[in-house]
Structure formats: C-alpha cells, structure tokens
Amino acid sequence: MTRLIYFAWIRERIGKLEEEVELPSDVTTVSDLLQWLRGRGEGYEAALQQPKIIRVAINQEHVEHREPIAGAREIALFPPMTGG
Amino acid sequence: MTRLIYFAWIRERIGKLEEEVELPSDVTTVSDLLQWLRGRGEGYEAALQQPKIIRVAINQEHVEHREPIAGAREIALFPPMTGG
Amino acid sequence: MIRIQAEDFDTSAEIARLTSGRGDVGAVVTFSGLCRDEAGTLAALEIEHYPGMAEAEIGRIAVQACERWPLTGLTAVHRFGRILPGQNIVLVVAASAHRQAAFEAAHFLMDYLKSRAPFWKKEHRIDGSTGEWVEAKESDEEAAARWR
Amino acid sequence: MIRIQAEDFDTSAEIARLTSGRGDVGAVVTFSGLCRDEAGTLAALEIEHYPGMAEAEIGRIAVQACERWPLTGLTAVHRFGRILPGQNIVLVVAASAHRQAAFEAAHFLMDYLKSRAPFWKKEHRIDGSTGEWVEAKESDEEAAARWR
DSSP states (O other): OEEEEEEEHHHHHTTTTTTEOOOOOOOHHHHHHHHHHHTTTTHHHHHSSSSOEEEEEETTEEOHHHHHHHHEEEEEEEOOOOOO | OOOEOOHHHHHHHOOOOOOEEETTTOOOOOOHHHHHHHHTTTHHHHHHSSSGGEEETTTTTTEEESSSSSTOOOOEEOOOOOOO | OEEEEEHHHHHHHHHHHHHHHSSSSOEEEEEEEEOOOTTTTTEEEEEETTTTTHHHHHHHHHHHHHHHHHHHEEEEEEEEEEOOOOOOOEHHHHHHHHHHHHHHHHHHHHHHHHHSSSEEEEETTTOOOOEEEEEOOOHHHHHHTTTO | EEEEEESSHHHHHHHHHHTTTOOOOOEEEEEEEOOOOOOTEEEEEEEOTTTTTTHHHHHHHHHHHHHOOOOEEEEEEEEEEEOOSSEEEEEEEEEESSSHHHHHHHHHHHHHHHHHHOOOEEETTTTEEEEEEEEHHHHHHHHHHHOO
C-alpha cells in the first residue's frame, strides 16, 4: 500500500486529504501515477487535467515526473508552491 | 575666516579639533589648501604628508582636491572613512 | 535552525540567538515577509503546508546556503494558518563575519524558499468571498534560477 | 529616517516603525553590523564621527536609494562612542512591497555608508595598548563602485 497526500486546490478538487492505494504493477513512474489517478473519478480528473503543472514529492523530497515510484511509502501531489 | 575641522588620526597628528584661519588669496583649491597647511608645522606635515589619501568636505559635502574652496565656511579634513 | 509555526516571531530575539555571547559575528541580515492587503481587498491569507517536508526542504536549502557562504548562523521561521494583512509570514536571519555573505545567503534562502518550500496561500477577500489560491509567479522561479 | 546616536537600537522596534498600521509592505530587509573581537584581541572600538555631516551624508545616500527602488520606508541608525565586541554598530532597514527592492536597497545603503559616511574606528586592544585607526578597505570601495 502507498499513501497519497494532496494539498491546496488538488486536495479540494479530489475531496480528500489523503488515502491509501494499491498501485497496479504497470504504474512505475510519477507520470504513470498521475495518468492512473485521472481515471479514478471526476474530482481526480479536475485536479490533474494539467499534469505538467502538478508537483510531486516522494517520501518528502521533490521528484521529476519521469522518476520511478518504486519504494515510495508516501507520495504527495501539490500545485506549484507559494511560500515565503 | 574659514573654520577647519580635523578628524581621526589627522586630528591627533595636528593636535587640534578645529581652528579658524585666514586663507591667503592664492589658496584657491582644496589642493592648494593641503599644500599651504603642510607648511604650518611638524604636526601638519605629519598629518598631510600623503595628500592623495586625505578626504575633504566643504560645508559638510565631499569634494575632490581640484575643486575651488571659494565660499567655504567649514572645511573638514579626514582619513578614508571606516563606518558601517 | 528551522521552525514552522502558527505563532508570530520576534526578529530581535532571533538575531540575539545568533549573536549573543560571541565575538565572531560582524553582520546579520534579516528578511521578513509580510501579508499585504492588496489595496484593501484582502481580509486574510490562509497558509497551508506539508508538515515534515516543509522543515526538511527548508533544511536542505539551508545546508546549501551554509556550504556556499561562510556563515556563523542561519535561521528560518515560516508561519502557517490564518495571517492578517500587516502580519509576519516568514523570517530569514543570516549571520556571518562579513556583510556580503550575510546578504547573499539571506537572499538565496528566500528565493529558494519561495519556489521550493511546500507552502500554499489561499486568499480570503474583504467582501466575504473565498478567493483563489495564490498562483506561483514565473519571477519567483527565475529568482531562484539565477543562483544556479 | 536617519539617526546618529550613542545608544543601542532595537531591530524589531525599527521594523515595526516601518510596518505597523499599514498593509502595503510585503518585505523588510535589515542589516545589523556588529563589533567583532578580532580573535579575542580587541577590547573595544571607539567610533568618531562628523556631527551634522554624518546625518546629511547618510541622508543623501538614502535619497538615492529611494529614487532607485520603490521603497515604502528606509531607516539608518549609526552608533558612535565606545562599542564592545558583540555589540551593535549600525542598522539599516529597507521596506518595500517586494523582496528584491528591499534586499538591493539595504545592500546599496550599507555599501555606500561604508565608504561615504564620515565615521572612523579606533581599536583598543585587550593587552591595554591603544591600537591603530582601522584602515579603509579597498574591497569596500569596490563594493560601492559596483552600484554605479
């Protein structure tokens, strides 16, 4: 099981703070994950329709979309950051 | 009469905080003033032997050595500044 | 030292933490980021963050700053929750023997924090409406990129 | 606001002066310059200044900063007299809507102040000797020159 965490408007559109999912074996990269999530319902589609702008962290570190998700305990999806 | 004010090691070498002087009519620029002052005694010579590094302010504004001193009420001589 | 907190901070106290009892600090630069009222239209900002990662990511940026400049101390404090116009959001304090290092490290940390630290701001408007999530600015990305 | 004084200053209070009661300030950068102990050899610095011109010259530099960057406020405080290691010497506070302007204006003001404001430092050594007048550094001239 992998824990997915959502922030800001991604959290609002999906309607969940977080969830535990069993990822299919053919979901191996961050890109695959975003594509797979879009098929899980309207909220997901609304949140992830522009996958390019989605930022992803695996185990609390930023990753590129091409990177593998093997070994991820916690994957976070969020919009571009606006701290500071 | 013109008021001359000295700071830091220039003040220490000349041995005066300030003085009022009557400038000769041929002392027209800052350079002339420094040259004239060097003739006024050992302390002045010790203070002003490297005229290039002496900074000068007329009426509390920085001036270059080539500038005229006409109209100066207050002329200050000091080493390069080390504030901040 | 990195802190993520709801409470306000005191800049003088944070400077003292990096300077008191020592004689090797010649320069301290602080940056405070405050909530603006957007010409009177903003009632409050609501700041959301990713607990755990926020501390870790700012820590990673701080380590880079310490490797790059000869610092004697570095502090970052970022607030979360509801912030009113005029209130503090973020503080960076960089201390060094010399001013150039303190200025550059503080500026670097802020530029990176803007585009790398996992915080998001939502606007609440004076007219009662819940405004939009603040959009990331291209200029913030560019500000971070110039340090590479 | 420019102040030349013997007393210490409080950075938080000076920030508050530029920010309290207003909603247009997004960024405040402060620079504090402190007396270093020179590896334990320095007992104190004695800072001499040119009263009148010190205020006037820092004021002229501050006006240049205000013309060059969109600032909402700018403060400079410079101390004179006997300063012990670890104590404050100088404070600059620059406030603006945006961080780049606040960082640059504070850095500019400090660089110019170092090589243009009429202050001189004399060193008193731990061994009881009266040390030398601090010599102006070439690097401070260069730091000011890069803003031209």
